[in-house]
Amino acid sequence: MASLSKIIILAREVKPMNQRERFLTALRRKEPDRVPICELHIDEPIIRKLAELLEIQPENRSKSHERMDYVELFGDVVEKLDLDAVIYSFSYGFKNISENRGQDKFGRIYGLSPHGEPLPIKPRVESLADLENFDMAAQITPEDFADLQYIIERFGKTRACLMPLSDPYKETWRTLGGMQTLLLNFRINPELVRRLLRITTDFTHKAIDMAVELGIDAFIMPGDFAHETGLLFSLDDYRDYLKPLHKEIVDHVHQGRAMIVKHSDGNVWPLLDEWMEVGFDGFHPIQPQCMDIKEVKAYVGKKMALVGNIDCRTLLVLGTPEEVKRTVKETIDVAAPGGGYIISSSNSIHPNCKPENYLAMVEAVHEYREVY
Amino acid sequence: MDHAIDRIKNTVINGGHLEIELLVKEALENGVGHQDIINSALIAAMEEVGQRFSAGKFFIPEMLVAAMTMKKGLGIIKPLLVGVQARAKGTILIGTVRGDLHDIGKNLVAIMLEGAGFQAIDMGVDVSVEAFVQRIKDVSPEILGLSALLTTTMPEMKKIIDALTEAGVRENVKVMVGGAPVDAGFAQRIGADGYGKDAVEAVEQARRLIGA
Numbered sequence: 001m002a003s004l005s006k007i008i009i010l011a012r013e014v015k016p017m018n019q020r021e022r023f024l025t026a027l028r029r030k031e032p033d034r035v036p037i038c039e040l041h042i043d044e045p046i047i048r049k050l051a052e053l054l055e056i057q058p059e060n061r062s063k064s065h066e067r068m069d070y071v072e073l074f075g076d077v078v079e080k081l082d083l084d085a086v087i088y089s090f091s092y093g094f095k096n097i098s099e100n101r102g103q104d105k106f107g108r109i110y111g112l113s114p115h116g117e118p119l120p121i122k123p124r125v126e127s128l129a130d131l132e133n134f135d136m137a138a139q140i141t142p143e144d145f146a147d148l149q150y151i152i153e154r155f156g157k158t159r160a161c162l163m164p165l166s167d168p169y170k171e172t173w174r175t176l177g178g179m180q181t182l183l184l185n186f187r188i189n190p191e192l193v194r195r196l197l198r199i200t201t202d203f204t205h206k207a208i209d210m211a212v213e214l215g216i217d218a219f220i221m222p223g224d225f226a227h228e229t230g231l232l233f234s235l236d237d238y239r240d241y242l243k244p245l246h247k248e249i250v251d252h253v254h255q256g257r258a259m260i261v262k263h264s265d266g267n268v269w270p271l272l273d274e275w276m277e278v279g280f281d282g283f284h285p286i287q288p289q290c291m292d293i294k295e296v297k298a299y300v301g302k303k304m305a306l307v308g309n310i311d312c313r314t315l316l317v318l319g320t321p322e323e324v325k326r327t328v329k330e331t332i333d334v335a336a337p338g339g340g341y342i343i344s345s346s347n348s349i350h351p352n353c354k355p356e357n358y359l360a361m362v363e364a365v366h367e368y369r370e371v372y
Numbered sequence: 373m374d375h376a377i378d379r380i381k382n383t384v385i386n387g388g389h390l391e392i393e394l395l396v397k398e399a400l401e402n403g404v405g406h407q408d409i410i411n412s413a414l415i416a417a418m419e420e421v422g423q424r425f426s427a428g429k430f431f432i433p434e435m436l437v438a439a440m441t442m443k444k445g446l447g448i449i450k451p452l453l454v455g456v457q458a459r460a461k462g463t464i465l466i467g468t469v470r471g472d473l474h475d476i477g478k479n480l481v482a483i484m485l486e487g488a489g490f491q492a493i494d495m496g497v498d499v500s501v502e503a504f505v506q507r508i509k510d511v512s513p514e515i516l517g518l519s520a521l522l523t524t525t526m527p528e529m530k531k532i533i534d535a536l537t538e539a540g541v542r543e544n545v546k547v548m549v550g551g552a553p554v555d556a557g558f559a560q561r562i563g564a565d566g567y568g569k570d571a572v573e574a575v576e577q578a579r580r581l582i583g584a
Contacts, residue, residue, distance in 0.1 A: 111473045119474070178475070178476070183433045187387055187434070187436070188387075229569070233432060234431050237433065313523050314553070317524060352522065
């Protein structure tokens with residue numbers, strides 16, 4: 001850990017941009033002073049392990065509410081790692097209802113696994129009649145943004161602050177009980193799909209307004225549209241159901257003087273033209289198993305920044321720190337020239353990633369990123 | 373008769389789930405044979421759906437609605453089948469391994485296998501080693517299909533294969549594996565009998581494994 005601290009101190013003495021300026025410069029597709037680093041999501045068990053490894057001593061924790069201790073710890077880890085952006089979500093009021101079941105404030109029930117994201121296990125909405133009193137936007141409260149407000153107040157001047165904004169597609173399949181149900185309804189009940197997409201898009205708009213008011217710099221919008229071999233649904237379906245809503249959201253974000261990055265795992269080559277047309281400022285994570293970052297940059301680099309690409313499916317899980325460092329250097333060499341690249345994992349630092357490997361990744365970024 | 377078969381086949385391919393039952397009833401009333409409808413229309417339609425999926429012309433929504441349509445059509449014929457006619461080509465037990473909640477890939481495999489004339493028994497997600505072994509003993513399927521979407525849940529597949537050996541049932545069942553992080557090399561290393569990169573390939577593998 002001493003070597004990481006030395007590298008960070010050296011970096012701070014030499015260069016003039018602060019972390020926020022660096023990140024936003026890269027997101028605007030320009031050359032910053034060095035390659036910025038961020039992470040879409042670091043799971044809580046990993047944050048706690050990182051805190052131990054980084055020897056973070058909690059002092060004077062405010063404990064203003066139950067979760068604040070964790071939010072402050074998260075902030076301490078971000079600072080110690082010197083990430084250029086901090087990405088934090090607003091609350092969905094998620095509560096555990098049993099050992100392996102959870103529920104959010106919208107009444108959606110999830111299965112829990114120690115290996116990854118909670119996934120819906122039963123539908124909250126099954127028919128048009130169920131939409132009668134289903135209004136997600138109306139259930140958002142300022143209290144849901146308390147942790148994010150703390151993050152922005154703590155970091156807003158020095159580091160870029162981003163908020164994940166679930167794609168209406170993702171919120172819709174969560175509400176229907178699973179992606180398969182949504183995809184079947186594309187064909188058998190298009191009206192239900194459109195009405196629910198409208199509800200989830202209005203929810204997204206409300207979340208944008210509240211985050212912009214707090215001073216958010218940018219959003220990142222998770223919602224997987226592809227697997228490794230191709231799209232989950234056709235381009236025609238994207239243009240029909242989702243593209244107009246994406247345009248609404250992107251325009252709304254830009255009116256709020258913020259930026260927005262679209263996230264999707266998988267091979268999304270067929271969608272890149274659509275996303276450039278819609279106006280997304282960036283694309284995450286360029287999954288290395290199926291998308292070559294050099295080719296993607298050559299194709300979209302003038303219109304979208306790239307964020308991601310360090311493999312978290314195998315490398316950060318099963319690789320060695322040396323392999324991680326080598327990959328970081330190789331990726332920076334290929335993706336950084338010309339600016340418009342922000343390094344991160346190829347999805348998130350999920351519970352199966354080795355904390356030592358993530359530390360090696362961050363250390364390597366600080367070591368190799370002065371390429372401009 | 374050919375006209376009726378073609379109409380049923382095209383209705384399945386195009387996801388005509390609201391029309392299919394009437395079409396199948398009409399065909400039966402007009403003397404079209406059960407097996408002709410099943411093999412030349414319903415199963416043939418799903419083969420065409422699989423080909424269009426592999427060619428990038430159909431995607432998951434088209435596959436799902438076609439399968440739903442096929443199932444509805446088959447639902448009209450099934451009560452009329454007796455003895456050998458009613459038997460599936462083979463039975464596959466399928467599930468996502470312990471710790472893994474992802475199901476869409478597994479569900480598509482089950483759907484396409486049923487579309488190809490297999491009986492698919494879906495054990496769901498987060499299925500323990502012990503549950504798989506017990507169900508194999510209870511059902512005696514020809515094939516066990518295992519799905520994992522996470523690198524960290526893939527090792528469960530080897531545990532299941534080892535447990536089948538220990539339980540003395542490994543020789544009675546062919547094991548197929550699949551899922552995003554799984555590849556043919558991994559399948560070979562853990563002693564699986566087959567690997568499918570997607571639902572269409574899974575059907576080909578299943579046919580190969582039991583000579584169907």
